Amino acid sequence: MMNLKTLAVCIAAAGLAACGSEFGKNGSTGNQGVDGRAGINSLVLQHTLAVGHEQCRNGGVQIDSGLDLNENSALDTIEVSDSQFICKEALTRISDSSMLNNVNNRWYIDSAKSVNTAALNAQAINNLRGSAKNIILFVGDGMGASTVTAARIRDGQLKGMLGEENNLSFDKFPFVGLAKTYNVDAQTPDSAGTMTAMISGVKTDKGVIGLNEDANYSDCASANGNELTTALEMAEIAGLATGIISTARITHATPAAAYAKSANRNWEDNSDMTGVTGGCIDIASQLVNFESNLEARHPGINVNGIDVVLGGGRRHFLPNDANFNVEKDAANGAEGDRTDGVNLLTQWSAQYPQGNLVHDQAGFDAIDVNTNQPVFGLFNESHMQYESDRANDILGEPSLTQMTTKAIDILDNNEKGFFLTVESGRIDHAHHAGNAHNALADTIELSKAVQAAMDATNPEDTLIIVTADHSHVFTIAGYPKRGNDILGKVISVGESTPKLALDNQPFTTLGYTNGRGFKDFGETTNSDDAYDAAIISARVDLTDIDTTQAGFHQESHVPTSSETHAGEDVAIYATGPGSHLVTGTNEQNIIFHIMDYAADLTQKADTVISAQP
């Protein structure tokens, strides 16, 4: 288009040049030439598109271009030879000013942007089967929706925000769905049945680990023939690196469901199995003998055992003899519970002579992450400390974040990828003790561990799922004003002093439907002290009590020996390949199937097993 105009100018110029370039004597000056005609103009026309335009659903700009062939200095429709569209982002635009209060509002703009991001996430996800190299399953034990909300506010307030607007690391995951947590035989579930569902793809009974519903609770003989294969075992068979982390005892229900088969979750060592007949093996023994047990169940395969095991629960691995104590003063009794005289830690070291067996922060810190040798860390006689109480541990314990980071650094040495399950086990325990402070502190620590896992992996090859096994009877109540201390007493909107209930006493925002009730332990950071104090189910005058201290336990009005689980759905948060499958309301065992889709674990394991002679 521009070429035509340039050409016309050149012709006129060439005519002038020709007059002055003849050889011979000078003639008389000729007549001045006629100016050349202006070339045909190329015109561009821009117009705004309203919301709803078929090319730009959110509005935008249309740029038409073409030659002004009829030279009327306007680009007529018939002259348009090209149209380009510059569409606006998916932020709502309006043509009428009557809704400006909406569209100029920061809440409106922020969430409109989130819709945009969500649309991009949906397009960017790798949704092909088997596209995940690594899988990390985080389980916040007992982390129901109210726990996530309260922890998010608490985390925000600790950062100096009002709190409600804050996000935990996994709050920003692109995909979220719901899980129905009931066990096959229970409306409100326990961790054994729920983790079995998540990690083996099969819902089962309450209290049962790694067995289907045809096994009967606490009936050893009924276990035989009803064993399930877990995602961790499939990964192990397929040659991936494997790891288990828990802040609870590593033999406790949630971590145990990854590797053990037990008709009773409480069979953590042989002393828990008095009177049990039928040849069942305790959970601690099953962990130490995992490699040979798995090879025996699938004849011909050769696996190398779980690469990283980090948690608490030394007592189930040691003889009931104070001579074997690692941390506890011998005068206070033996750490070990085992009455069969077996030292499973010695057994583990004999199996893995180059392995790293550690029991404190210093030993943990000294582990070289470039190792290809297994790591076994048991940092407490029983459960590891609550995060708020961790500094009080005698020999020192790593945090959940430190354990997660180190485990990933070791597991990612395997080029085939890894399967890692991480449990924040003590959210549940703090709730059972009626202590919201520590439940929230451990949830915040889980959020940090998830962030560390995101930082240490690539979202294009690693599926990360964060979920809970079940909820708790934990509520966020009253009508506290925005930014009110989440651990505080309810102060109404516009007020500065606590609201009084009809009994003329203040009340806290957080509370429990049942449990051991009110305790005021001041700065005490061990929630479990509640079990040494009387159960209080009556109202208490909180006027002079600082309910924000670590040692405050919320009131409850139904006295139970410990606060209970709740039966409502829990959230499943996901990011990475296959995370787009986390949507809607699901049976909890779908979590296994999403992981299986993402990493093709069943096929990979079956290929190895079926290749055996």
Ligand SMILES: [Zn+2]
């Ligand atoms: Zn529990």
